[in-house]
Amino acid sequence: MIERATPIDELSAPPAFEDLLRTAAEMDTPDGFKAELIRGKIVVSPFSKLRYYHPMRVLRERLQARAPKGHYADVAPFLFRFPEAERAFCPDLFVADGSAFEEDGRHADGAALSLVAEFTSVSTKDADWNEKLDVYGRLVPVYLVVDMQDSEITCFHDPSPHGYRARTTVSFGEPLRIPAPFDFTLDTTI
Template identity: 55%
Template sequence: MTVMAERPMTGGTESDSFEDLLRTLDELDVPDGYKAEIIRGNIVVSPWSKGYYLDVMELVCEQLRPYLPAEHRISYGPFLYVFPGSERAYGPDIHVAHRRASRISSTHLDGEALSFVAELTSSSTRDDDMTDKVEVYGRAGVPVYLLLDMQEECATVFSMPSAKGYKSSDTKPFGEKLGIPAPFDCVLDTTDFTAP
């Protein structure tokens, strides 16, 4: 498989069922530095983030950790959350879920167990992060979706999930503070989120 940097690669056909795509995804040998997700009926392979994104992910985790709901864990990294009703499977950059959600032997975690998700955009994932994922996370009832637009250097927090996505959003440029709603009820300082 050849993968091009900063450009997603897709595979799958209209006739593939969601379960078939999940099996294919499980068998896929994804090269180091890439992740695979199921978006709009396709397996999408995209490069991992730029180095400084790690600092941003750690800053988000450090700031939110004291405000986590009881028995919830915040993490970043390659875990696949599935949304069977929407036929999607995402590997969010940052995720918060109850600890029992990960006490399974499957590599497919329940997307509806999430209480918070954050995505850091790249040129290859930005459109999906800003459209498809907003709708799917909202329909699944994820209370808070934080979108860090690394190209435009701004943060948007989505809340009040609904059948069409989210009913509420608030956007601030990097460098300002952004309120993170329930169940966290805290303020996120985005001062150090800009590119070096």
């Protein structure tokens, strides 16, 4: 008998963004995993490796000291929604307006973010450098890509409807200017 592909009836329309958000929120992901909406799909990926803890903690402390009034730096696993892009991300580290966490619900508004930092891994590097860069670049004032494989930090800033207009890359240990709303030079020694 010859095997043939059996077509499956296509969905009349892809699932709506809000339906995907609800599904992601209701998922019982294993400990140490997070669910995000990337490219219109729910993607489950592991939290960062243990060796990322120290750099994340150091960066969080340095950013908190310079955060805009009422904004807090954290690494808590919160899903930030970007409805215009139909995406929702759980950043490795974020700085956001504290009022975003006074609402009911399970997803924070991406507009509350003043900074996002993603720590690359082999499994997330593509999304961090492409998908997330595109979405954050339209709204979030500062996006840091901490490239753990290449030992570099890239600061994207000056968002626009077409993405970030400026970027600076330094090797770990070199000073990195973090623009408004932070406006300070970051010691990248980690």
